[in-house]
Amino acid sequence: MSAGFYFGVEVFLNGLMAGVMYSLVALGFVLIFKASGIFNYAQGVMALFAAMTLVGFQNGQVPFAHLINTIFGTELHHFGWHLPAFVAILMSLGVMILFAYIVERFILKHLVNQEPIILFMATIGLAYFMEGFGDLMWGSEIKKMDVGIPQGGNLWIEESTAFLGGDGFYGFYLDTLDIYATVIAAILVVSLVVFSKYSKTGRALRAVADDHQAALSVGISLRTIWVIVWAIAGFVALVAGIMWGSKSGVQFSLSLIALKALPVLMLGGFTSIPGAIIGGMIIGVGEKMFEFLIGAPFLGGATENWFAYMLALLFLVFRPQGLFGEKIIERV
């Protein structure tokens, strides 16, 4: 086989792993949509906020320092500590759980029985509020995420595959961070599926997802379920924030990774956890292979963003509910 063939395989593998990174974001959307029928526009901003909070805790940054300094004339910036990553992650998780409670208490509670479009609009408002709030709390400079996940091409894979394609091939390049992300995503999906199927709370979540009224009639608290779902989505956002933040720094654009999750959701379906992973992989491989085979050589490159949506549209035409989504038939 020629080096070109192996480079194609390399692009394919990297596409799979890029897809897993997209899936990490898509998972948060699926969880909330599945349980409450809300398309959570704020999911990307939640990932940004979670990552900012984690880095802030880790570096001992004083929250709202700028605001405090302006009002009181102080010069606060840092507490002077550096927390271990694990402790900072736990504290950030606590903040995301608190966030879930606040969202339910101040937004969702007041919008019970409203049209889905109203709930969607509420999440748009929440997203913009969170953007500003995050900036005010932690500042808008680009921060380094360091939770100990190594980055860079995996040398072992590179060296042990270099013999495959002759002199012009340098071995498969796979980013160690992407490998970690794949393992974490796999653990996350298995945990979520197990939780959903075998735990009491998971069964309650599924009951609410199937029928709100029926779930309420058997004593399941809709409000508690919403808090739990948003807290889990917050945890998924934290994981996505850690992986993407390690890749490109913690900064505002993290919130835009939601744009990468949309075609994944269109393709995998809005209600399937495994669908988010499979959809992500199809989108990742599709866009990377298209760029490699057609985009870069013939179209001048930068085709990935639009091709992902085109691929998702193509699937939509034949399967509107997505690959793994539930087909909804409403009788009139």
Place this chain on the structure above:
Amino acid sequence: MKMTKFAAVAAAAITVASPVLAELVFPSLSYRTGAYAAGGIPFADGYADYFTLVNERDGGIGGVMTKVVECETGYNTEKGVECYESTKGMGALVYQPLSTGMTYQLIPKAAVDGIPIHTMGYGRTAAANGKVFNNVFNYPDNYWNGASAVVNHMLELNDGDIKGKSLALVYHNSAYGKEPIRTLEILSEKHGFKLTLLPVDHPGQEQKSQWLQIRREKPDYVTMYGWGVMNPTAIQEAANIRFPMENFIGIWWSGSENDVKPVGAAANGYKAVSFHSTGSDFPVYDDLKKYVVDAGKAAGAGDQLGTVVYNRGLYAAMLAVEAVKVAQSIHGVKDITSVMMRDGMEALVINEEIMTAQGMPNFGPTFTVTCENHGGPGTVGVLQWDATAETWNMISDYKPTDSEVINALIEEDSMKYAAENNIELGCK
């Protein structure tokens, strides 16, 4: 109740009766929010702090106080135009759009309104031809100077011969990122190096395909025209594929602390071209501390002093202040108008004596603006990042770029613009 009414009437009477104090107004189209805030904040802070310093230390310019009117654009062209429209009536003297897209929209508007635009190191490069673009200035450098400086640096590293070498341009897939392509294509023909173009879509945090291509094709050098998150992502990807960092050279918009610090030690040795100095080892910083920071008058959080983009804002403000002085001298008026400001900018001379007097010795290149040349000298230096010390070090003085190639391109593009817009060539 009666007292409240009385107080309101008295306040209104005082307002009406007071003589209007003259002010020199400098709108700042800033972006402290959004995807590019990390770059917008230090520039806006530096720009505002210099004018505060001039007010506090010198009592304004020629005795007339300055006023910075900030308007948030979020790096959004439409919002930028709205900001322009809402501030131009306040007596705006000069605009710094800080966005190439915005600059393209404002050029025709500013020409009608008679307000000069200064696009330092960005914007429409052909605006260097002052006979066509009477109201637009892009001294001391433009994008094409930057591209030529990268090639010159390659020449320096290879004893003047880069025939057979290869250069990849990783660029923001926007009007800004595409600016150097033509220049680099001509320079590749002239010097015989191979050029590969690698666009990256906004915002640029997913660049795996581009860097896998770089790994496959192994170019000798990579240059980058990026902004925002695209920069640290590219530098991280370069480190991931073990691309030699000393052969990776960014434009000035890809050469700040924001671009290298998130990458950590792996960014060591990364280079960027520049048209001004870095760090805070200048006398002006002593004044800033005394009159601005310690007085509690610093813009923003006051935590950007000494950063690359803060220095750029400072430098832009210093050039604006010097142009006001020239305008005041030409017209014999202290409270100048935007039309007078334009004249001041066109007659601006920046030499070492002036920079030293402002506490900024050797801060930027020396130059003289003329009607024919609104673009300045086109001399560019090279910076290199030291990740251990976390400092940018200037490794090359301001050196000339390929004026033969660049001037021909400026002439061609500006003439095309003049023909399309029925502009009568000439000096005002």
